[in-house]
Amino acid sequence: MAKKKTEKTDICVIGAGYVGLVSGACLAEIGHRVVCVDSDPRKIAMLEKGVMPIYEEGLESLVKRNVKAGRLFFSGSISEGMHHDGHRAAAVFIAVGTPPRPDGSADLSAIEKVAEEIAHSMSGYTVIVEKSTVPVETCEWINKTVLRHNKKNIPFDVASNPEFLREGTAVGDFLKPDRVVLGCPSPQCEAVMRGIYRPMKGATVLVTDVKSAELIKHASNSFLAAKISFINAVANVCEKTGADVEMVAKGMGLDKRIGMSFLKAGIGFGGFCFPKDLEAFYWLSQRKGYDFELLKAVKNINEDAKMWLVKKVQEELWNLEGKTVALLGLAFKPETDDMRFAPSIDIIAELTKLGAKVRAYDPISQENAKKAIKGIYFAKDEYDCLAGADCACLVTEWARFAKLDMKKVMSLLKHPIFIDGRNLYRPEKMRELGFTYRSVGRQ
Ligand SMILES: NC(=O)c1ccc[n+]([C@@H]2O[C@H](COP(=O)([O-])OP(=O)(O)OC[C@H]3O[C@@H](n4cnc5c(N)ncnc54)[C@H](O)[C@@H]3O)[C@@H](O)[C@H]2O)c1
Numbered sequence: 542m543a544k545k546k547t548e549k550t551d552i553c554v555i556g557a558g559y560v561g562l563v564s565g566a567c568l569a570e571i572g573h574r575v576v577c578v579d580s581d582p583r584k585i586a587m588l589e590k591g592v593m594p595i596y597e598e599g600l601e602s603l604v605k606r607n608v609k610a611g612r613l614f615f616s617g618s619i620s621e622g623m624h625h626d627g628h629r630a631a632a633v634f635i636a637v638g639t640p641p642r643p644d645g646s647a648d649l650s651a652i653e654k655v656a657e658e659i660a661h662s663m664s665g666y667t668v669i670v671e672k673s674t675v676p677v678e679t680c681e682w683i684n685k686t687v688l689r690h691n692k693k694n695i696p697f698d699v700a701s702n703p704e705f706l707r708e709g710t711a712v713g714d715f716l717k718p719d720r721v722v723l724g725c726p727s728p729q730c731e732a733v734m735r736g737i738y739r740p741m742k743g744a745t746v747l748v749t750d751v752k753s754a755e756l757i758k759h760a761s762n763s764f765l766a767a768k769i770s771f772i773n774a775v776a777n778v779c780e781k782t783g784a785d786v787e788m789v790a791k792g793m794g795l796d797k798r799i800g801m802s803f804l805k806a807g808i809g810f811g812g813f814c815f816p817k818d819l820e821a822f823y824w825l826s827q828r829k830g831y832d833f834e835l836l837k838a839v840k841n842i843n844e845d846a847k848m849w850l851v852k853k854v855q856e857e858l859w860n861l862e863g864k865t866v867a868l869l870g871l872a873f874k875p876e877t878d879d880m881r882f883a884p885s886i887d888i889i890a891e892l893t894k895l896g897a898k899v900r901a902y903d904p905i906s907q908e909n910a911k912k913a914i915k916g917i918y919f920a921k922d923e924y925d926c927l928a929g930a931d932c933a934c935l936v937t938e939w940a941r942f943a944k945l946d947m948k949k950v951m952s953l954l955k956h957p958i959f960i961d962g963r964n965l966y967r968p969e970k971m972r973e974l975g976f977t978y979r980s981v982g983r984q
Contacts, residue, residue, distance in 0.1 A: 870937025
């Protein structure tokens with residue numbers, strides 16, 4: 542039985558992005574002393590001035606409160622972060638990016654680089670915590686890398702502690718998790734990890750072996766992605782048969798074994814998690830000799846779901862050369878500024894390839910979108926976006942788009958055509974207003 546540990550822990554979190562910054566601030570909030578390290582000097586400079594480098598509800602006040610309380614610090618150096626102001630980090634969380642390589646595998650070079658630096662900086666027993674989403678067996682590689690560079694033979698363990706937060710609700714998700722998964726290789730490591738999460742009263746803690754913890758993350762994200770693709774495939778059948786996917790999803794979701802969440806038909810998933818984690822899980826399974834065909838189908842259905850919007854635009858406008866399409870929303874989901882793998886990127890590429898001019902507006906992700914998408918008009922607001930367009934398309938279901946003045950929308954559009962990629966509006970209402978209205982899996 543692992544020994545209990547209740548005192549606050551000195552923690553260093555490497556990577557101050559969506560996961561690292563939220564995790565660091567939340568770990569400070571529950572009482573630990575945390576130093577967030579990032580190799581991007583611009584991010585550290587912003588954080589030191591109290592400016593958030595990302596948009597995440599509730600993050601700014603959380604960060605400021607913990608900085609003021611002397612529990613949260615920032616640094617551009619791993620060795621300094623691990624020995625900050627006389628405090629030696631007992632746990633070092635790795636939360637750097639693990640982007641996909643062209644073949645679908647996860648690029649783990651940032652993890653290796655950080656592992657090397659941690660090895661050079663350790664000065665006493667350290668728990669190295671894999672927080673980034675990584676394929677199973679990455680902990681083994683971190684272990685080997687640290688051993689290779691650990692010239693002073695400092696004792697250490699490598700734990701897996703996958704993160705399940707969702708962008709948009711990240712702070713709440715971290716502080717009130719469904720479960721905390723701790724893949725621990727030794728009782729000493731388990732004691733440190735349990736101690737870190739002990740202040741989170743009521744959280745279900747699942748302690749596993751390291752490989753199972755790593756797999757839990759990839760399996761969970763792939764399962765959720767499969768649920769989305771499943772309902773999108775059902776939506777296709779609904780469109781072909783006259784059924785209504787919202788009713789079908791409700792009828793399915795009322796079964797407790799199925800549940801309502803992730804059964805919303807639409808133009809597919811995106812973001813920095815599902816697409817790449819699905820690919821990486823498929824790649825790893827293949828590499829281990831198992832063809833996880835289900836995952837391939839999930840991906841293909843998602844690619845089709847994104848192109849649903851383009852098909853509907855073509856069905857309504859025929860040839861797209863010289864026509865103007867207005868896109869409302871660009872982020873991969875509401876309440877985030879994250880444009881990574883957003884469906885809007887592929888949709889815009891296809892529309893412009895077909896000769897359409899695109900006008901787009903997103904209330905929060907616009908600046909990030911400008912870096913990812915070129916050659917389109919970025920509007921000042923939703924109404925500027927719609928002005929003079931041949932049709933309107935809803936891409937991201939921001940709450941403000943639910944409150945559009947539809948009479949104004951109608952007067953701004955060249956033709957009253959509205960294609961709703963997220964089933965945000967009521968078909969009867971839209972038709973009553975006089976729109977030619979198309980939505981996913983509904984008549
Ligand atoms: N974004 C999510 O919703 C989410 C949720 C759960 C898990 N994850 C996983 O967490 C990991 C991080 O994702 P993210 O969205 O926070 O990425 P991110 O790009 O927002 O953050 C990564 C940060 O690491 C920094 N970094 C890179 N190399 C570094 C180095 N050598 N030293 C110090 N800092 C370095 C980058 O500058 C960046 O700020 C990924 O593996 C991702 O799959 C993400």
